[in-house]
Amino acid sequence: SQQGEEDPQALSIQEGENATMNCSYKTSINNLQWYRQNSGRGLVHLILIRSNEREKHSGRLRVTLDTSKKSSSLLITASRAADTASYFCATAMQGGSEKLVFGKGTKLTVNP
Amino acid sequence: NAGVTQTPKFQVLKTGQSMTLQCAQDMNHNSMYWYRQDPGMGLRLIYYSASEGTTDKGEVPNGYNVSRLNKREFSLRLESAAPSQTSVYFCASSERGRQYEQYFGPGTRLTVT
Numbered sequence: 001s002q003q004g005e006e007d008p009q010a011l012s013i014q015e016g017e018n019a020t021m022n023c024s025y026k027t028s029i030n031n032l033q034w035y036r037q038n039s040g041r042g043l044v045h046l047i048l049i050r051s052n053e054r055e056k057h058s059g060r061l062r063v064t065l066d067t068s069k070k071s072s073s074l075l076i077t078a079s080r081a082a083d084t085a086s087y088f089c090a091t092a093m094q095g096g097s098e099k100l101v102f103g104k105g106t107k108l109t110v111n112p
Numbered sequence: 113n114a115g116v117t118q119t120p121k122f123q124v125l126k127t128g129q130s131m132t133l134q135c136a137q138d139m140n141h142n143s144m145y146w147y148r149q150d151p152g153m154g155l156r157l158i159y160y161s162a163s164e165g166t167t168d169k170g171e172v173p174n175g176y177n178v179s180r181l182n183k184r185e186f187s188l189r190l191e192s193a194a195p196s197q198t199s200v201y202f203c204a205s206s207e208r209g210r211q212y213e214q215y216f217g218p219g220t221r222l223t224v225t
Contacts (some may be wrong), residue, residue, distance in 0.1 A: 004154075033213060042116075042202055042216030043155070088154055092211070099145070099170065100214065102154035 003098045004032075004089040004103030012109040023089030024069075030092040031078040032065060033100065034074050046074075046087075051094075056086040079110045113138050116217035118203050124223045125193045133188040135203030143206045144186035145214065146168075146178060148199040155202065157204050161186055193224045 007022045023032070031050045035043040045091055048055045049065045049072065056063045062075040086107045090100040116137045125131055137144065144164045147155040149172075157170030161180040175197060177189045186205075190197060200221050204214040 027208075031211070040219075042218050043204075043214075044216070045213035048213055090214075094138055099160055101157075102147075104152065104154040 004091050004101065006087070006089055006103045006106040008106060009104070010107045010109070012111065013079060015079060015081055015110055015112050017079055017110075019079050019083070019108055019110070021074045021087050021108070023071075023072045023074070023103055025089075025091045026070065029067070030094050031074050032063075033090045033092070034061075034063060034072075035088045035090060035102075037088065037105070039085070043088065074109075079108075081110050081112045084108060084110045100103045115139065116203055116205055116215050118201075118217035119221050120220060121218065124225065125190075126225055127194060128187065129193050130191050132190075133195065133201055133203075133222075134185070135187065135217060136185045137203075137205040137215070138184065139205060139207075141205035141215070142170065142183070142208050144180065145204040145206075146176075146186070147190045147202045147204065148172065148197075149202060149219075150199050158188065158201075175223050190222075193222075195224045198222060198224045205215070 004023045004025045033048045034046045037043045047058050060077045065072045086105040089107045090102045119134045145160040146158040156172050159178040161167045164183045179187045200218050200219045203217040206212045206214045
């Protein structure tokens with residue numbers, strides 16, 4: 001069973017707009033990670049946020065974490081056509097073993 | 113550095129055939145993982161290895177076996193392939209498990225007819 005659930009399942013925006021994706025999870029976590037997957041490729045790590053952090057930035061990416069609501073959001077600002085990909089959240093559960101649990105992903109399409 | 117490499121890239125098997133998917137990493141990582149990805153799904157963990165010499169079951173281990181041959185290599189074996197094992201298989205590695213990011217290989221697209 002999957003721990004994280006992304007919302008929306010699909011998102012289509014115009015170049016230059018911001019894209020926001022959400023992730024909800026069920027149990028207490030150690031950290032939460034976001035990954036990108038371009039069509040036909042492996043996943044690429046974007047950002048990791050620890051359970052004691054509330055917000056983190058990396059370039060045009062902003063991730064927030066609300067442990068009280070068990071949710072996280074990924075914001076991509078000033079999106080580009082090259083941002084078209086699927087985005088997955090992955091959670092590392094507290095007290096869990098050496099593994100991440102991935103959600104089903106949000107498919108983002110950025111139209112030029 | 114090549115990162116994580118997987119062979120083969122594509123494979124077609126008949127039901128009942130066996131095969132081994134190979135994975136190697138050159139980042140000196142301790143932990144390695146095998147996932148499968150089905151259409152519209154996220155990644156589901158098949159097996160993982162927290163360190164050389166150890167392996168543990170993930171969410172969907174049935175029908176698979178693994179070998180952590182050494183620190184670099186982690187192979188996945190299908191002893192008797194079934195159509196339900198048609199999927200894209202990804203290998204990943206990380207420095208020490210859940211505290212760290214995972215690095216993924218390019219995937220193996222497997223079709224079982």
